[in-house]
Amino acid sequence: MAKKKRQPYFSNNIRAISLTEPKYFPQIDYEDFMEYTVANWLLLSSHDTVIRTTHRKTGKVKEYSYKYRKCAMNKIEKLIGTHSFVVCDEDAIHQLSPDYYNDK
Numbered sequence: 001m002a003k004k005k006r007q008p009y010f011s012n013n014i015r016a017i018s019l020t021e022p023k024y025f026p027q028i029d030y031e032d033f034m035e036y037t038v039a040n041w042l043l044l045s046s047h048d049t050v051i052r053t054t055h056r057k058t059g060k061v062k063e064y065s066y067k068y069r070k071c072a073m074n075k076i077e078k079l080i081g082t083h084s085f086v087v088c089d090e091d092a093i094h095q096l097s098p099d100y101y102n103d104k
Contacts, residue, residue, distance in 0.1 A: 043090060051075060053083040 043050065049072040051064045066072040069089075076085060076096075084097040 041088065041093070043088065048072065048089065050088045052086045052088075053079055054085075055083055057082070 047065050047067060048069050049066045051066070051072060052061060053064070054061050064072075064075055066075070072087070076087070079085075080098055085095070087094045087096060
């Protein structure tokens with residue numbers, strides 16, 4: 001039986017970071033943070049749509065990526081009754097929750 005190889009140790013710089021003066025870590029406004037991180041998303045050129053589904057009864061989350069919009073539409077139509085969706089394309093991020101208020 002073969003021995004497992006020990007993974008190499010990757011040192012970290014936590015001491016150096018914790019001893020660094022706060023002036024080297026500038027504060028950023030909330031609006032700027034939201035604009036830079038949330039509002040600016042990029043999909044790979046090889047993908048048209050990314051769908052993140054949440055099963056409404058079990059809460060399981062799955063993510064699907066598609067090159068073609070028609071394939072993404074077919075997936076949404078297949079899962080429309082049992083899942084809620086977050087759909088990201090090149091234009092916007094959409095949250096789709098069919099019959100959300102009727103379930104409660």
